[in-house]
Amino acid sequence: MTSASRTPSQTPPAVPSGAAEGGGPAAPEGRSPGQLMWRRFKRDRPGVVSACVVAFFFLVALAAPLISKVYGKDPTTTYGIDRPGLLNEFGYPVKPNGGISGDFWFGIEPTLGRDVLTQLVYGIRTSLLIAAAATVLCVLTGILIGVTAGYVGGRTDYFLGRFIDLLLAFPSQLSFIAFTPVVYSLFVSPNKETPTYLRVLTLILVLWVLGWMGMARLLRGQVLSLREREFVEAAKVTGASPWRIITKELLPNLWTPILVQSTLMLPTIVTIEAGLSFIGVGILEPTPDWGRMFANGAHYYESDITYIFFPGLAMIAFVVAFNLLGDSVRDAFDPRTAR
């Protein structure tokens, strides 16, 4: 066994799968690696708290229509315009602190007078949907390409490696901005409006195409070292097919880096998507979006600074919780790493 390895995400040489499930009468109390991980994770208080926060955000995103119903507002109605007395003649909330009141818990938006709480809840829903879909696609592609490159090796590895290099040389932020309208125009002729669902699909596509390389590189390296281990050799000698070796021997040992990397990837993609909407190439009005709330906030900050704090603080809480969760997941999988 290697002494304290440098890469925090390296797994112990594995309980080759099967050993845990089989159990056998000799084992007094067999626990699968998953159970062990779960036990360790439950004892990690910051980990549990951050997991709850993360779960809360996803719950809010899923239950957005329910929240809107219980709370009695929706994100598109312009309350400030419909009801006199909420906005002053300059279009800013009459009440202090962005118009926070018993009716509007997070205040109302300047000019249009929409409800901030439901805007945020639905905005989180849009952003998380895009980010989660892009993350899943990136992770799957990363696994596919990384494991293939690492396991097959040779010329395949070389060409996949050069392909990854090429994609990494694209200026990523610039490419997100530049290629999004190109993809829009693939679906819709430029003199028509792009429907929202196509904008969402386009963003997912762009984030996916330029987002999977890190995961692939990481997994390729892991597979290269795992491939030489005895348990893989043993599987080969027994005549296991490559598919079996990959799914039963390699993948169980790759869950840690995959999970840790995914928990890093998702918040990053959320912030990238928000950035795109902030500069106006992402989701457009009237669909609520987390990132576009920052653009609105930047517009109104001189007279109504309260507005931007809700999306801002929510995003900080979300990213911090996700990063802490990633640390805890890594610790739970691999107790040797010290923070």
Place this chain on the structure above:
Amino acid sequence: MLRFLLRRSLGAIVIVLLISAITFFLFFALPSEPALMSCGKNCTPDAIAVINKNLGLDQPVPVQYWHYMSGIVTGRDFTVGHCPAPCFGYSFSNQQPVWGTIVDRFPTTLSITLGGAAVFLTVGVGIGMLAAAFRGTWIDKFFSSLSLIGNALQIYFVGVIALAVFVSGLHWMDNPAYHPITENPVKWFTGMLIPWLVLSIIFIANYSRMTRSQMIEQLAEDHVRTARAKGLSRRTVFFRYAWRGAMAPIVTIFGIDLGSLFGGAIITEFTFSLHGLGRLAVSSVSETDLPTLMAVMLVGCTAIVVANIVVDAAYAFIDPRVRLA
């Protein structure tokens, strides 16, 4: 060294050519009609035909690409006139040569990037070393919780708060703006200060965390222990031995960050309404000004590729174990 630079430059040229070809193809071949995009929502077929002819868009895409790339080297003749040597074509939106706009905008991006990088590199590495030197004490804990928050901050949030506090709240400064350093260095500095600080906050967290973990790793290395055992002072070992080893990976990341910022510190420029390359890219997206967008992409990816070569060369100076061949 020379061989290394030569080989890497060749590789870089290949990468830039490939990226330019892919980008060009995506821009000019995939969307049904670039002329339609350039001409906007209400456009007559005649106008489209004129645009197509003027821009040479009636030719096959590989030919167009060849004209485009050779135009960068030798200049190019359009029906509207001659476009001198680094010719990136004419903008769809203001009909000016694209290269002029790029030259005009680049100093802003350069100022943001260099100033911001100077701040986040020194402060980030400094904090990281401090945390490593006092590992486990309250200093370390304080900075690591700070970097956890810092890592979650976004320019589009912190930037707006900074504007609200320092510009419209306390009136300490004017709105950030770019003044050429050659004209008025003081104004250049004060105009850029808020963007620099905000840009660095985002990076400091990352750099301090990386420096800390690299330093801790290096301090546990054998050669560092040997140096201590030889009787070298703690300070010498810390700064001359551990620091040198710790810097190599930091330099790599720094090169990549710097390269991608040169292509446009997009969010920063947008938040502070500074007219750099990033903002140019965004405005050319909304105006579907493909020639300008193409040129910014080319500048951006050249910056990344060059930064990578410089980093690898610098790596060899910092860590003599790395051989360039």
